[in-house]
Amino acid sequence: MLEVINLSCVRGTRRLFTALNFAVNPGELIELRGANGSGKTSLLRILSGLATPAEGEVRWAGKNIRSLGEEYSGTVAYLAHQNGVKDELSALENLRIACGVAGNDLSKVDARAILAQVGLSRQQNLPARSLSAGQRRRLALARLLTSKATLWILDEVLTSLDDTAIRLSRQFIGGHLNKGGMAIIATHQELELSADRMQRIELSK
Amino acid sequence: MFGWLVWRDLILAWRRRADVLATVFFFVIVVSLFPLGIGPERETLRTIAPGVVWVAALLASMLSLGRIFGNDYQDGTLEQLLLTPQSTYLIVLGKILAHWLVSEVPLVIIAPLLGLQFGLSQNSLAIMVLSLLLGTPVLSLIGSIGAALTLGLRAANVLIALLVLPLYIPVLIFGTGAVQASVGGTSPQPYLLLLGATLVLSLVFAPWATSAALRISVE
Amino acid sequence: MSSQRINWYKYAAPANFYPLAGKMIPWFAVLTALLFIAGLYVGFFVAPTDFQQGESYRILFIHVPAAWMGMFLYVLMAVYAGIGWAFNARLASMMATAISTTGAIFTFISLVTGSLWGRPAWGVWWVWDARLTSTLILLFLYIGFISLQSSIDEPRRADRAGAVLALVGLINVPIIYFSVQWWNSLHQGATITAKSFKMAPSMLASMLILLAACWMYSIAVVLVRVRYIIREREREAPWLAEAVA
Numbered sequence: 001m002l003e004v005i006n007l008s009c010v011r012g013t014r015r016l017f018t019a020l021n022f023a024v025n026p027g028e029l030i031e032l033r034g035a036n037g038s039g040k041t042s043l044l045r046i047l048s049g050l051a052t053p054a055e056g057e058v059r060w061a062g063k064n065i066r067s068l069g070e071e072y073s074g075t076v077a078y079l080a081h082q083n084g085v086k087d088e089l090s091a092l093e094n095l096r097i098a099c100g101v102a103g104n105d106l107s108k109v110d111a112r113a114i115l116a117q118v119g120l121s122r123q124q125n126l127p128a129r130s131l132s133a134g135q136r137r138r139l140a141l142a143r144l145l146t147s148k149a150t151l152w153i154l155d156e157v158l159t160s161l162d163d164t165a166i167r168l169s170r171q172f173i174g175g176h177l178n179k180g181g182m183a184i185i186a187t188h189q190e191l192e193l194s195a196d197r198m199q200r201i202e203l204s205k
Numbered sequence: 206m207f208g209w210l211v212w213r214d215l216i217l218a219w220r221r222r223a224d225v226l227a228t229v230f231f232f233v234i235v236v237s238l239f240p241l242g243i244g245p246e247r248e249t250l251r252t253i254a255p256g257v258v259w260v261a262a263l264l265a266s267m268l269s270l271g272r273i274f275g276n277d278y279q280d281g282t283l284e285q286l287l288l289t290p291q292s293t294y295l296i297v298l299g300k301i302l303a304h305w306l307v308s309e310v311p312l313v314i315i316a317p318l319l320g321l322q323f324g325l326s327q328n329s330l331a332i333m334v335l336s337l338l339l340g341t342p343v344l345s346l347i348g349s350i351g352a353a354l355t356l357g358l359r360a361a362n363v364l365i366a367l368l369v370l371p372l373y374i375p376v377l378i379f380g381t382g383a384v385q386a387s388v389g390g391t392s393p394q395p396y397l398l399l400l401g402a403t404l405v406l407s408l409v410f411a412p413w414a415t416s417a418a419l420r421i422s423v424e
Numbered sequence: 425m426s427s428q429r430i431n432w433y434k435y436a437a438p439a440n441f442y443p444l445a446g447k448m449i450p451w452f453a454v455l456t457a458l459l460f461i462a463g464l465y466v467g468f469f470v471a472p473t474d475f476q477q478g479e480s481y482r483i484l485f486i487h488v489p490a491a492w493m494g495m496f497l498y499v500l501m502a503v504y505a506g507i508g509w510a511f512n513a514r515l516a517s518m519m520a521t522a523i524s525t526t527g528a529i530f531t532f533i534s535l536v537t538g539s540l541w542g543r544p545a546w547g548v549w550w551v552w553d554a555r556l557t558s559t560l561i562l563l564f565l566y567i568g569f570i571s572l573q574s575s576i577d578e579p580r581r582a583d584r585a586g587a588v589l590a591l592v593g594l595i596n597v598p599i600i601y602f603s604v605q606w607w608n609s610l611h612q613g614a615t616i617t618a619k620s621f622k623m624a625p626s627m628l629a630s631m632l633i634l635l636a637a638c639w640m641y642s643i644a645v646v647l648v649r650v651r652y653i654i655r656e657r658e659r660e661a662p663w664l665a666e667a668v669a
Contacts, residue, residue, distance in 0.1 A: 011578075012577075012578060012579070013657070013658075013659060013660045014660075045424075048288060049288070050284060050287065050288070050423055050424060051424045052424065070290050070291060070292055071290070073287075073288050073289060073290045073291075074290030076288065077288075078284070078285075078288055080281055080284055081281075082280060082281025082284075083280075083281060084280065084281040084282045084284065084285040085280065085281075085282075086213075086217065086280065086282060087280065088216075088217050088220040088221060089213075089216065089217070089220075093216070097209060097212075097213045098282075098285065100206065100208075100209030100212075100213075101206055101209045101210050101213065101286065101289055101291075102206070102285075102289040102290070102291075103206045103289065103290060103291060105209075143285075350588070350589075350592055354572060354585045354588060354589060355572070355575075358575050358576060359575060360575065364571060364572060364575055367564075367567060367568045367571050367572075368568040368572060368589060370564070371561050371564040371565050371568060371593075371600070372592070372593070372596050372600075374561060374600055374603065374604070375596075375599050375600055375602075375603040378603040378604070378606065378607045379603065382606075382607070382610070399603075403599070406599075410592075410595060414588055414591070414592050417588050418585065418588045421581055421584040421585050421588065422581065422585065424580075424581065
């Protein structure tokens with residue numbers, strides 16, 4: 001489904017990676033590893049369509065994602081370093097507004113159910129400003145759960161999560177893969193996921 | 206989706222209403238400084254009033270431009286917005302509409318009060334409000350391009366001024382022209398028509414340029 | 425004609441353009457010097473004294489070409505920036521950056537000389553005449569472009585952000601010029617304009633020769649600047665070490 005062809009990325013005068021090739025098919029997981037500054041985030045941003053590569057292309061179902069545009073955005077969920085959480089809004093508002101803006105309206109009841117799933121039931125009406133780093137990450141995870149995307153692109157998904165939340169996110173990712181979804185995950189921690197087909201890509205410095 | 210986006214920005218502005226009020230007070234203070242600097246003769250004040258109100262509106266709206274995308278850029282919600290399966294043009298248009306409602310409409314509402322201080326007639330005040338209603342959306346539209354280009358840069362606020370103020374000049378000329386014409390007893394209609402034309406033109410082009418600029422800045 | 429097609433794509437790569445530009449610079453520099461000497465000679469010794477303005481009108485020989493250059497170069501800069509953005513052509517973006525400084529300098533020169541000409545003609549150093557005002561705004565547009573590019577560290581973003589700004593400016597320039605004309609016609613300011621005196625053929629000749637000189641100068645200087653930009657941006661590229669050595 002997703003093909004990466006001869007991809008290279010340049011930051012300033014520095015070449016982060018060259019001639020990168022791989023493919024992801026339904027049910028597959030890619031674990032992306034590499035030291036700090038090796039270009040993991042840059043690669044994920046290119047894959048999500050936010051950044052353009054210096055050379056090469058990314059194809060979705062055989063077509064360049066540049067030409068697909070918004071059609072591609074609908075199939076991708078990107079969880080970045082930053083959680084994309086608004087401080088002034090409550091957890092519930094954050095979730096419902098994020099979904100509404102993305103075009104899949106979420107009722108209050110459904111939103112509460114999903115917040116309960118990530119363990120934010122008690123905090124649902126607190127402004128996000130008062131949430132801890134881990135709780136904000138959980139909120140970002142909740143947004144991921146509501147998306148209908150088939151391709152999950154996750155940057156350091158496990159950072160600042162506690163043991164329960166880590167177990168939870170493994171469970172979510174596993175469930176997503178079982179349903180035929182795809183995931184590309186940059187991480188420093190062990191994912192300990194038992195996907196049927198898993199590739200590990202190591203970016204060297 | 207469009208409704209959700211505008212609604213979101215309105216709630217956010219309401220929860221940070223101090224920022225909005227600061228812009229309005231800035232506008233009021235700048236306008237009030239002119240009689241103090243120039244002297245209280247009614248005739249002089251009446252001739253400079255259109256220019257003073259319009260220049261102050263330009264500066265006040267410019268102060269708020271950084272907020273269109275700045276906060277969203279910092280907390281990562283802007284990326285999420287760009288990754289929604291919606292056209293960037295619509296997203297940008299929604300954000301501009303919200304900015305206009307939050308930062309420009311209060312200026313339009315308060316402008317007649319300031320015009321009274323300068324001894325403008327009722328007719329001129331009405332023309333002033335009309336010209337501001339037509340002109341301020343253009344300020345938001347053109348300003349959004351500058352805001353998108355300077356996202357995340359050092360000294361972004363000063364830079365926005367350099368980029369955007371020269372582009373504001375036609376609006377300033379047509380806007381003040383309309384009010385001056387009405388003060389001088391001639392028809393403000395040609396100016397208002399030109400303002401309207403500028404509005405249409407910038408509605409077509411500006412969101413497009415802003416989308417392109419956002420994609421470049423976010424990368 | 426078509427039997428000797430030049431491979432333009434080859435020269436669109438900085439590695440090939442760098443030595444080519446190096447070879448072209450001396451030619452344009454010599455042309456600049458010759459044309460300047462010729463133009464100034466015609467301007468000072470051949471062109472007659474104007475019956476209305478005396479000798480002071482001669483400053484127009486540099487003012488008018490500078491003003492034209494300021495405008496031409498803005499358009500050229502926007503076109504190059506646009507090409508660089510649309511086709512991902514790095515060299516075109518570098519050209520735009522190189523042109524911006526030269527364009528701003530010409531615009532500035534035309535403002536200063538305009539004001540020097542205005543002193544005897546109008547009796548004051550500055551009048552808000554339509555032409556001077558729009559030239560001033562053009563200078564602001566250049567300043568915006570240059571400051572935007574210089575405050576972005578990542579060259580790719582600087583190129584593309586500059587392109588958006590230059591193109592937006594290009595769409596706006598006619599509107600700004602029109603609005604300033606309109607504004608000026610209502611606030612009747614200046615009475616004498618550069619147009620109001622009759623030009624002898626030798627005056628026109630001097631102006632055109634100096635315009636050509638300005639073009640040659642711009643090309644030479646832009647090439648020099650592009651070479652600097654290439655050297656800065658490609659400092660890690662192996663070909664550069666060979667080319668410089």
